[in-house]
Amino acid sequence: MMVGLTETSVWEDEIYQIEQTDAVVAGEPNLGAGQGIPNVPNQQLANRTQWLKGQLAATAALLSGYVPTARMISTGAGLTGGGALSANRTLAVSFANLAEAKAGNVATKAMNPLVVKQLLQAMFEEQGASGALLPIGTPIFWTSTTIPAGFLEQGSVCNRADYPELWAHAQSSGMYDETGVEKTMFGPGDGATTFELPDWSDDVIRVWGNGSGIEPGRALGSWQDGQVGPHAHDLAVRYWERNNDGGSTSRWDPNSGGTEFVSTEQNTGVENRMRNTALMMIIRAY
Template identity: 25%
Template sequence: MANLILTPEWTEGIYQLETSDLIIGGPDGVDNRQAIQLGKRTEYLKQEVEKCAPSASPAFTGTPTAPTASQTVNDTTIATTAFVKAAIADLVGSAPATLDTLAEIATALGNDGKIKEVLLAEIAKKANATDFTTLKELLIGIPFPYPLAAVPSGCLAFNGQAFNKATYPILAQKYPSGVLPDLRGEFIRGWGNGRGVDAGRGLLSAQGDAIRNITGWLSDILYQDVSFLDNADGALRRDKTIVNLSYSAYNSGSSTDVSGSMGIQGGYSTKTGDRINLDASLVVPTADENRPRNIAFQYICLAK
């Protein structure tokens, strides 16, 4: 017993067995004709299905179509060419035909100095007004460095001045005292907020300048001609304009103080000590204040 030999082929009709048909077996016999025809159709359909795009990541050919979604749809729906063209037309809006392509806009920007303002105004119409207002109100009262002396319209400088809380209600929410900090010549420092650095500070509190304490010591400087003082290093120096200072020392052999100076041989004199000065400018740059390297800007803020 053998299988029928099938070739992929679509036949228009399926043979009907008649009562008068003789029983003829074999691959071409009447008894197998219907099975062969149906089998050929099955093979044909199988090959046609295999030519189609797979269900996962299909690669379409020809001109496939899909429903056009509404412009309000914002999900994974397929965007047809009609959907895209409608979205672009909505973006372009009432722009004239000479300004409805990127190339035309770029050319116009190069030729017309006012087109920038026109475009910004048109884009602003398309922007989400609520989101823009929220962002603007967030920025009100926040210091930012400005490179010019003249304060732009809609802004205030941080000069320690009082402002009208009724005129600037949003600014008043952030500065309830109605007074802006004076940031002229000041640095802004991040609030410690419980970190343990710069502890005890409140928001908007001012802090004076300070440095870490500088300490040092000298011992057994008893004679003005001791040469190592002329080789001092760092911030310590011998002051050669003030010499031969007297001193008081305790005489360990009695209960009285001894005034004068002790010479090399243990005798006493009255002029043996010189003065030693501490001068940080010998080591580092100095000024009337403590400061890092910096560049001067004017601090201003949006006010509303």
């Protein structure tokens, strides 16, 4: 009856090579005792095999806790391509287009940088139901003599066909003067193809009271000339004059003398004005 080799789970550093001088004697392999020499290499290979088998079993036990064959990839909102790990999987992201981003009613799509840029630009430029961030007709101060795209300088004469949204705003703004007399309002231009933007050159903007009672009846966009409010200057003007009663000394005579004119010269000029800085005013046109 044949008996199999006894396998030990150990890594053999080398496999014995049978030499020509070795006695070919069968039996239990024992290299030290010189017995069963033909079976020594087989024993060593069997030991290695047993050791590798144990290592593989241990590795499989570890991996089974991390990636079992039944493990799934679940995709959340905006992702597709999930499923079992037993097959190759490609995950994909669903991106919103500009129309969906503007509507703001899709919760299962992401936004890429291009759509974010387009959305912000649209929010500044388009005048939807809720109005743009900077609606057509908005005036702003500008710190350059070069006017940026989308704007016109105040006081400009414009073609109605070139700026239809601005022309529509001018007519519905509440500060359109169809006579063209009030230059601080939108004007009719030539009455057919052009219109005028308000001209606020060298003026200070005053916030419209809209019924506050400070200036009853004041119209939006109306111009107002400069004015000095009621005030008084208390001046006491007296001077010495020789008496008229025959005396030889001068005395103070509060009843004598004529009219004296007193003027102030410090910090005076051709107008009344506050400290100021000159900036360009531009109006959102498109």
